[in-house]
Amino acid sequence: MFKTWVFKTLVSIALILVAGFAQADRIRDLTTVQGVRQNSLIGYGLVVGLDGTGDQTTQTPFTTQTLNNMLSQLGITVPAGTNMQLKNVAAVMVTAQLPAFGRQGQVIDVVVSSMGNAKSLRGGTLLMTPLKGVDSQIYALAQGNILVGGAGASAGGSSVQVNQLNGGRITGGATIERELPSQFGASNTINLQLNEDDFGMAQQIADTINRRGGFGMATALDARTVQVQGSSGNSSQVRMLADIQNLEVNVTPQDAKVIINSRTGSVVMNREVTLDNCAVAQGNLSVTVNRSAQVSQPDTPFAGGSTVVTPQTQIDLRQSGGAIQSVRSSANLNNVVRALNALGASPLELMSILQSMQSAGCLRAKVEII
Numbered sequence: 001m002f003k004t005w006v007f008k009t010l011v012s013i014a015l016i017l018v019a020g021f022a023q024a025d026r027i028r029d030l031t032t033v034q035g036v037r038q039n040s041l042i043g044y045g046l047v048v049g050l051d052g053t054g055d056q057t058t059q060t061p062f063t064t065q066t067l068n069n070m071l072s073q074l075g076i077t078v079p080a081g082t083n084m085q086l087k088n089v090a091a092v093m094v095t096a097q098l099p100a101f102g103r104q105g106q107v108i109d110v111v112v113s114s115m116g117n118a119k120s121l122r123g124g125t126l127l128m129t130p131l132k133g134v135d136s137q138i139y140a141l142a143q144g145n146i147l148v149g150g151a152g153a154s155a156g157g158s159s160v161q162v163n164q165l166n167g168g169r170i171t172g173g174a175t176i177e178r179e180l181p182s183q184f185g186a187s188n189t190i191n192l193q194l195n196e197d198d199f200g201m202a203q204q205i206a207d208t209i210n211r212r213g214g215f216g217m218a219t220a221l222d223a224r225t226v227q228v229q230g231s232s233g234n235s236s237q238v239r240m241l242a243d244i245q246n247l248e249v250n251v252t253p254q255d256a257k258v259i260i261n262s263r264t265g266s267v268v269m270n271r272e273v274t275l276d277n278c279a280v281a282q283g284n285l286s287v288t289v290n291r292s293a294q295v296s297q298p299d300t301p302f303a304g305g306s307t308v309v310t311p312q313t314q315i316d317l318r319q320s321g322g323a324i325q326s327v328r329s330s331a332n333l334n335n336v337v338r339a340l341n342a343l344g345a346s347p348l349e350l351m352s353i354l355q356s357m358q359s360a361g362c363l364r365a366k367v368e369i370i
Contacts, residue, residue: 027192027205028245031226034191035183036100041139041174043094045129046070047112047121047146053165054090055116063091063116070127090118094129094142096174104179107172110142120165122148131174142174185234188216189227190241197223200252208249215240256365258354265347267354269365275339278362280353 046066047054055063067089068078078084096110112126124146131140146168194202202220209218209228216229230240256272296308357363 024248025251026245027208027247027249030201030249030251031192031194031205031245033241034193034225038100039098039133039139039180041096041098041131041133043129043131043142045092045094045142046127047090047092047114047118047124048088048127049123049125050088050090050118050121051123052087053119053122054086054088055114055118057084057086057089060091060116063089066091090114090121090124091116092121092126094126094131094174096131096140096142098133098139098176098180101182101184102176102179104176106176108140108174108176110170110173112146112168112170114166118166120148121146121168122165124168126170126173137178139178139180140174140176142170144170144173146170185232185237188232189229190237191221192226192228192244194224194226198252199223201249202226204249204252208247209244212243212247215244258363258365258367260351260354260367260369262351262369265351267347267350273363273365275335275357276362276364278357278360280357 044066046063057064064084064086067084067086071078091114092112093115094110094112096108099106099108102108110126110131112121114121126143126146129142130138131142133139147170148165148168192205194205199220199222202223202225205226206218206220209215209226216231218226218228220226228240228244230237253272254270256270256274258267258269258273260267294310296310354363355367358365358367
């Protein structure tokens with residue numbers, strides 16, 4: 001009886017540990033629906049009402065040309081040869097994202113960025129700007145007051161600035177005028193695209209959908225796509241996706257990966273990274289070369305000799321550190337970080353150490369340099 005109780009207790013503990021290591025995520029967090037996506041919009045416009053911080057029109061002639069075209073459309077003719085010295089106008093580029101299933105009259109946010117030499121867009125108003133898609137068709141119209149998150153001041157030759165002043169945002173600043181045609185519901189299949197390539201995860205999602213029942217047959221086509229069979233029609237597919245996306249899937253351990261950013265010197269690793277026993281020697285080798293010119297002249301003015309310049313070169317080689325340090329095997333991320341910190345290496349040196357560890361086979365992870 002005692003042995004049976006011990007066995008059941010051990011099994012329960014094992015199940016609790018397995019459940020603790022298993023992580024369940026919803027399908028909606030792991031996948032996206034193929035064909036349901038955003039589309040980029042772009043436009044060129046003018047910002048007016050600036051407090052003397054606009055473009056210098058002598059250096060940005062396109063600002064004056066754009067203003068003349070706009071005034072001519074409003075019935076105002078500017079005499080030829082007029083040199084307008086405007087300080088309150090700036091040429092800008094306007095960008096936005098047209099959401100999936102966007103309808104006429106729906107408002108979207110826009111980002112306004114200066115393209116000339118304006119000092120600041122604070123306090124400016126964006127005039128009506130058409131936003132076009134990749135097909136050069138107008139899908140939205142943008143207009144409104146710009147909200148700039150930065151601040152700056154200058155006086156007496158000194159200046160101070162916080163954040164960026166040449167870019168801002170207009171919340172709900174564009175209105176959709178044209179809808180994109182959608183093929184959603186036209187077919188009897190729905191393709192779920194995984195956020196990351198993973199054959200195991202694709203198969204788990206398909207198995208979870210099939211075990212749930214009430215849907216069509218789910219099939220993993222590849223490491224990125226899971227196809228679900230169902231009836232055609234928007235309403236039926238909306239109901240099916242609403243149920244499928246809320247299903248939970250046990251997430252398998254990710255690939256051990258180390259990301260190295262060579263531009264910023266940052267190193268990021270996930271929790272699957274482990275180390276094997278290895279020895280690391282790291283030190284600084286510095287070579288100093290000093291070159292000077294030595295002038296040699298004859299002892300007496302009339303001895304018949306000439307002045308000679310002789311270069312003198314001194315080379316000094318120094319090496320500091322370089323002691324071999326032992327790195328023990330580490331089974332979790334905390335131990336890996338503790339072991340690498342014990343080396344006392346800078347981020348730049350740590351990049352080289354991690355690459356060497358991977359080449360030596362003691363770093364159980366993929367090293368990716370971005």
